[in-house]
C-alpha cells in the first residue's frame with residue numbers, strides 16, 4: 512500500500528486529486544495521505560475536507576495527516592504530488608497585473624508574469640526535490656508546479672537524476688474539448704505532439720477504434736464548425752477565426768492543431784486589449800474556488816452533517832493518478848511529458864526542455880522521438896522561448912541581473928528592452944521575499 516504526500520496540500524486542487532486516487536484504489540492501493548504545506552491554515556482546512564471525503568467514501572483505514580514539517584511529510588513516502596504555488600494567489604495577482612499595467616500580457620505562465628513566477632517557483636520546487644532526496648530517495652515526484660518548463664530546467668540542472676515526472680494537463684484538456692465537441696472518445700486516441708510546455712502543436716491523432724489518423728478531419732471540423740466549449744482570450748472571435756489565427760494561416764489548410772496558449776505569444780496585443788487590468792484570473796480564483804473551499808472547511812468545523820462538498824472535478828486528478836499507476840504497475844500508458852529534448856525533436860537543441868509524448872512504466876519515462884524535423888516557423892518560435900527560459904534559469908543560479916534582463920527582453924510578449932527593464936525592476940521589488948538577489 513502506498514503513501515502519498517501532496518506538496519502544496521492546501522491547494523484547492525487537492526480534493527480532485529484525492530477523489531481520483533480513491534476512484535482508482537484497486538490500481539493504487541493507499542495506506543496514507545500526507546498534506547504538506549507551509550500555509551498551516553490552508554493545510555488544516557484541507558485536512559478537514561479530505562478527512563470528510565475519506566469518511567464519506569468509506570476509506571476508514573487510510574491515515575490522513577497535515578504537516579509543515581518536511582521530515583514528517585516525506586519520510587517513507589512513495590509518491591510526491593507537487594503542486595506548490597510559491598507566493599500563493601496574492602503573488603499570482605501581481606504576476607498578472609504588473610505586466611498588464613505596462614500594456615503587456617499578464618498571465619501566470621506566459622509572458623513576464625510567468626517569468627516572475629518562475630523565479631519564485633524554482634526556489635520552492637528545488638527545496639521540495641532536496642527534501643525528497645533526503646527523506647524519500649526512492650519516491651517518485653509527479654510534478655505539475657508551474658511554470659513547468661522553467662522549473663523542469665532548474666531541476667534538470669541541480670538534480671539531473673531526480674526521480675521526477677513533469678506533466679501538464681493542458682493537452683488532455685485540449686483533446687477532451689475537441690472530442691466532446693465533435694463526438695469522439697479521446698480514450699481511443701494516440702496523439703503526437705511537440706513543443707514546449709503551454710507552447711506546442713499536434714501533428715497527428717490516431718484513433719484506435721476508427722483505425723485512422725483523425726487529425727485531418729478534426730482540422731476540417733475546426734475550420735468549418737463552431738465549438739461549443741472553447742476559450743480564446745484574444746477577443747470575441749469565432750472558433751474558426753481563432754483557429755486560423757493560431758495556426759497563422761490564411762487560405763492554406765493548416766497542418767497542425769496548436770495549443771491554445773500560443774495566443775499569448777502570437778497575439779499579445781489582442782490579449783491585452785481584452786484583459787481587465789483590475790480583475791484578472793487570480794481575482795476570479797480567489798473569489799471562486801478559494802472562497803468556496805474555505806467555506807466548506809468552516810462548515811465541517813461547525814459540525815455540518817449534510818453533504819457539503821461541492822467541487823467541480825475535471826480530468827486533472829485522473830491524469831496524475833494514471834501516471835502513478837503506470838509507474839507502480841508498469842502500465843506503459845502514454846502521456847505528454849516535459850523532458851530534456853535529447854534528440855526527441857531532431858532539429859532543436861538537445862538541452863532544451865520540451866513537451867513530447869512518452870510512455871511511462873516501471874522504469875520511468877521513455878520519450879518518443881519525432882522522425883521528422885520541425886518547420887522553421889515552429890522552430891524559430893521555440894528557440895527564442897527556450898533561450899529566454901534558459902537565461903532566466905541562469906539568472907536564478909548566478910544571481911545575474913543582466914541575464915534576467917536578457918530573458919525578459921527576449922520573451923516574445925515583450926516589444927522592447929525598455930519595457931522589459933521597467934517590468935523587471937518592478938518585479939524585483941514585488942518579489943523581494945522570494946527571488947534570489949540579482
Ligand code: G6P
Nearest residue numbers: 619620657679680681792796827
Ligand atoms: C491548466 C494548466 C495549468 C494552469 C491551470 C490554471 O490546468 O495546465 O498549467 O495552472 O490551468 O488554472 P486556474 O484555474 O488556476 O487558472
Ligand code: MN
Nearest residue numbers: 679680681709
Ligand atoms: Mn499546465
